[in-house]
Amino acid sequence: MGLASRDRGTGRLLNGLGLGHRRQRTRLVRVTAALALFAAMVLPGALVMPAQAAEDDPVTFSVALTNEVDSFNPFLGIEATSFEMWALTYDYLIGYSMTDMAPQPALATEWETSDDGLVWTFKIREGVMWSDGEPLTARDIAYTFNRVLDGGPEAATWSSYLVGVESVEAPDDTTVVLTSKKPNAVLPLLPIPIVPEHIWKDVSEKDVKSYSAEPTDGQPVVGSGPFRLVEGTAGGSTYRFEANPEYWKGAPHVDEVVFRVYKSEDPMVQALIKGEIDFAEGISALQVQSLEGEEGITAHNGDSPGFDEIAFNTGSVDLETGKPMGDPNPAVLDAAFRFALNFAIDRETIIRTVYQGGGKPGQNIIPPAYGDYVWEPPEEDAYAYDPDRAAQLLDDAGYTVGDDGFRTLPSGEPIGKLRLAARSDSTTSVDVMQFFQEWLADIDIDSEVETYESSKLTDVILEGNFDTFEWGWYVEPDPDSMLSYLTCDQLGNWSDSWYCNEEYDDLYQQQHVEMDDAARAELVKQMQEILYRDAPYLVTAYSSIGEAFRSDRFACFQPQPDPGGIWLIQYGSQNYLNVRPADEAGDCDGLENAVGASTASGGSGASSGGGSDDEGLSTGAMVGIGALAGLAVVGGAIVLMRRRATVDDRE
Amino acid sequence: MSTASATRESARALARDRRRQAWSRNWRTFRSHRSGLIGLAILTGFAVVAVLAPLIAPAEGLEVTKATGGVLEPPSSEYWLGTDDKGRSVLTLLIWGARISLFVGLAATVISMVIGTLIGLTSGYFGGWAGAILFRVTEWFLVIPFLPLAIVMATVLGRSLLNIVIVIGVTSWPGTALLIRAQTLTIRERPYLERARVLGAGPSHQIRRHILPNVMPMVFANTTLTVAVAILTETTLSFLGLGDPTRVSWGSMLDDAFSVGAITTGAWWFIVPPGVCVVLVVLSFTLVGQALEEVLNPRLGAGR
Secondary structure: OOHHHHOHHHHHHHHOOOOOOOOOOOOOHHHHHHHHHHHHHHOOOOOOOOOOOOOOOOOEEEEEEOOOOOOOOOOOOOOHHHHHHHHHHOEOOEEEOOOOOOEEEOOEEEEEEOOOOOEEEEEEOOOOEOOOOOEOOHHHHHHHHHHHHOOOHHHHHHHHHHOOEEEEEEEEOOEEEEEEOOOOOOOOOOOOOEOOHHHHOOOOHHHHHHOOOOOEOOEOOOOOOOEEEEEOOOOOOEEEEEEOOOOOOOOOOOOEEEEEEOOOHHHHHHHHHHOOOOEEEEEOHHHHHHHOOOOOEEEEEEEEEEEEEEEEOOOOEOOOOOOEOOOOOHHHHOHHHHHHHHHHOOHHHHHHHHOOOOOEEOOOOOOHHHHHHOOOOOHHHOOOOOHHHHHHHHHHOOOOEOOOOOEEOOOOOEOOOEEEEEEOOOHHHHHHHHHHHHHHHHOOOOEEEEEEOHHHHHHHHHHOOOOEEEEEEEOOOOOHHHHHOOOHHHOOOOOOOOOOOHHHHHHHHHHHHOOOHHHHHHHHHHHHHHHHHHOOEEEEEEEEEEEEEEOOOEEOEOOEOOOOEEOOOOOOOHHHHHOEEHHHOOOHHHOOOOEOOOOOHHHHOOOOOOHHHHHHHHHHHHHHHHHHHHHHHHHHHHHHHHHHHHHHHHO | OHHHHHHHHHHHHHHHHHHHHHHHHHHHHHHOOHHHHHHHHHHHHHHHHHHOHHHHOOHHHHOHHHOOOOOOOOOOOOOOOOEOOOOOEHHHHHHHHHHHHHHHHHHHHHHHHHHHHHHHHHHHHHOHHHHHHHHHHHHHHHHOOHHHHHHHHHHHHOOOHHHHHHHHHHHOOHHHHHHHHHHHHHHHOOHHHHHHHHOOOOHHHHHHHHHHHHHHHHHHHHHHHHHHHHHHHHHHHHHOOOOOOOOOOHHHHHHHHHHOOHHHHOOHHHHHHHHHHHHHHHHHHHHHHHHHHHHHOHHHHHOO
16 A cells, blocks of 8 residues: 555545545634635625626636645645546546446547456547647557556555556557456556646656646646646636537537635535525535525535445554554454444434435445445344344343443443544534434443544554544445455555454455456445444445535536436536536436436426525524624724723723 | 730731721722623623523433434524524523533633733742743733634644633733733832831732732733633634534534534524624623723722
């Protein structure tokens, strides 16, 4: 594993085309947000921009995000937002389908595997051009992959996709041959942005880390994607892309895409209502709900392929000596104990309150979007809220209630206080642990919530000084990487539960080289069953992401996975090609589940009846807040003035 | 012997008497400040509510798993101030939040007062290079922007109730120190202290018996004003997410409201009550503080 693997937060982003920061927010940034909010309230309308565009004006689609781009250089960035920018700028060898994220042709039109699964041959699309007029050939692809294979900074993000790959060659302009040492079931999944050799050959290995891949001297970044970056720097708050009319999939229907970074969600939603932006990404389920009555706006909670979990310390060990390390409570080391707790958690309640209705109760580590790989527990064992059963299972395992009213270990020693670690930068995390604490109390287990900053929690986990914690993963279309995080090999790297089970590891190795999809799915299911019994994770929720857009202006977002999925920040850039002005929507080129297609448009805007009501309330709230802010300012001023006045007197 | 002890006793009685008279005189003056009285009444109300919280609103109301209401329900006869995003009564949260907010405000003020008074007294009384250094340190703390310093400290120390108290305590003392120092400087030059010195009183005797009692009223008046600032700071830090996330305070309620998008969803009942409470308590402390200042500061009093 590379350098980056130590950083769990980072890893999550890398491995999920990371939406990992969605629920986390930098707190200090809140000050600015509050000020902006205040400004927005004080100056109503002052910020509203004219929405109507004349006929020849370029069509600009503006998207609001809550995360900044950390680098436009595809070998450096780790934030979800950066991945999205690369998807606009560059192409990929293999794309993801919109329905189930299965591999589908992109730059590679077709591919085949040798019988032993070691040699992959890709046929490359002809006639694709870089934005500076140079042709994109198989040599660019081989060049990009070889940069990753060579190690160095390029390998940090992408080498995990090329594990076991020996060489990548381009025998001619339309063929790429990839040779590996052993079969790899993850291929042909290769989500590495293809960069132009004629530009990047001037960027040496040691310069990569400082190469920004941003527009210089007004020249857009050279890429082959549907858009090109014309304005914006990493860490900035506006990124402007212009359409590539020559794009091989066809020209986009909008002339410009502009991304704006907001520091928090509420101002973003207000901007959407006022029409300053066209699309708001990553809003809360409650905000989605309140937007439903808003005229001209369509909002939804899209299923995101990830899960949140309560994880246990299943046995932290010093990797050099093999001796136990850290200070886990003996109870959480016992699989029977962990399994029992599954029934003490009311997942429906968590979804209803903590997730505000956005998301689905969790079951295991493969989210429902990847249907073929999902293992369903037998009916009678399916996790359900049943504290009596939890208590019974604990009794059976020897954790009986002692004299003081709390359960004891099988040895008769008291369990003591379980420590529930939550991420202080995530409200969801703290809330879930608060629920967990109360449910544990219901089955006579004492516990307390401890909060850590995410980065600190990573250290605590790696040192083994924890009992349980709350976090989440985003799961890639191929389950391999998610499954690997629970193997013994990953102890001290990506493993966060210190889970190690040889039977599981055997199955992992088998599925990794199994080239038959059905047989592989069977192995993956067996692995999930083992995890289910051993319970290193209590999967609490399959998360969802709130999105909203001006449906009076734009249309044709196809969900991924289709149906039920998210509209933007998908795998690939398909929706930036689909999106078009609402009056040109038509049937969205036959996309059945696209929002705003004329066939489906009847339903989306119909529920505007409650609009005026909601508006009244929020206006009331505004006035209230305004008055409060005024009071606070006056109060503060009085305090200050008094103090200043009396200081003179005093001295 | 007997006469001596009798005079000593009567001296004590005299002092007691004088003190009692001073108290009742001060109370009379204080009563003449209507704003101060109003502030005191409001504060008493909040204090009673905070102390009796377990009786008024059972602690189960804070438990998320026992919450009975819906998500962000508007005020009704059952939930007078509506519910929060987890279905708990906002009123219950408000009542329990008063405890944390008042506790943090008062505890932080005690720290700030102790530091401020100690440094003010020492730097004022001793002068010389020690006093100069202390004075510079005070000034240095005074010019550092207060909020960033508090934010940095809160981030470094981690998030717990005690840490918030410490952060506010150690960042808000310089004002007090300056005030006490100025007062000490003037008292030090008074004739009766000169007399005490001539009679052989050491520094500790002078500070304890003469200077401290004289600056005490000032400390007292300043305390009430500092509490107001401390409560505001607690609210600010909690709103910025730097408070103890497992405890309900008014600031953390505002933080929660903001993060669930209560503004967009129009859930004013989640934002306005904690805001109003903060304003009321801060205002009351300020009013009482001002009244006290006028009562206890002879120069301000004479002006009336």
